[in-house]
Amino acid sequence: MSRHSVRRAAASVDRARGRMKDGRRFGRPPDPYQPPAVPQRTVNLTDPDSRLLKGLRGWLQGYNAQALCNDRQIVLAAEISLTVPDFGNLEPMLDAAKRELQGAGIDARPETVLADAGYWHQPQMERLVAAGTQVLIPPDSGKRRGSRPGWNGGFYNFMRSVLDTELGGGLYRRRQQLIEPVFANTKHNRGITRLHRRGRAAVRTEWRLITATHNLLKLHRHQLAAA
DSSP, X not given: OOHHHHHHHHHHHHHHTTBOXXXXXXXXXXXXXXXXXXXXXXXXXXXXXXXXXXXXXXXXXXXXXXXXXXXXXXXXXXXXXXXXXXXXXXXXXXXXXXHHHHHTTOOOOOSEEEOOGGGOOHHHHHHHXXXXXXXXXXXXXXXXXXXXXXXXXXXXXXXXXXHTSHHHHHHHHHHHHHXXXXXXXIIIISOOOSOOXXXXXXXXXXXXXXXXXXXXXXHHHHHHHHO
């Protein structure tokens, strides 16, 4: 028997005895995975795509309906999000509006974006500004007294200074007059307080249909006023 064969045979004997080449014992093999008796997360069986979201009146199972309108309260983009608050939805909504405008054969692009403090997302804001779109978003919510802890200096103070100017503050005050009535009219005047479809794709279609009929009503009333 060759020396190499002897070494292999000796190694096989050590493994059979549960020892390594230096004489140390092998560690105990890991226990097989045991699933928990109760799942750590829950899934809504009626609509697995939905999420448990915290709203103004507590927690609810559903979606976060997003809308972006122009200065005539015409909705340019309507999407569904699974996150609350609105952090992270700024850039996706503007991209959606650009796609809708392009699909309609409109070359114009949003020049200024107004959003509340919940949409503050500095990397997204900086990318939009670099692409030529001015962004006006306060770093502090209206309910907060003073600035958020750690939200001082740099871009935070720059945005505060812009919103403190007559031009910047005047532009931002229009936000409440533009987008808020869209949601108020949908909920209170039209009585649409919840979405009835199930599944994210179906809910998105329903929300887009709601906002499309909002636009049709706006155009209809405009034609009546001009007649």
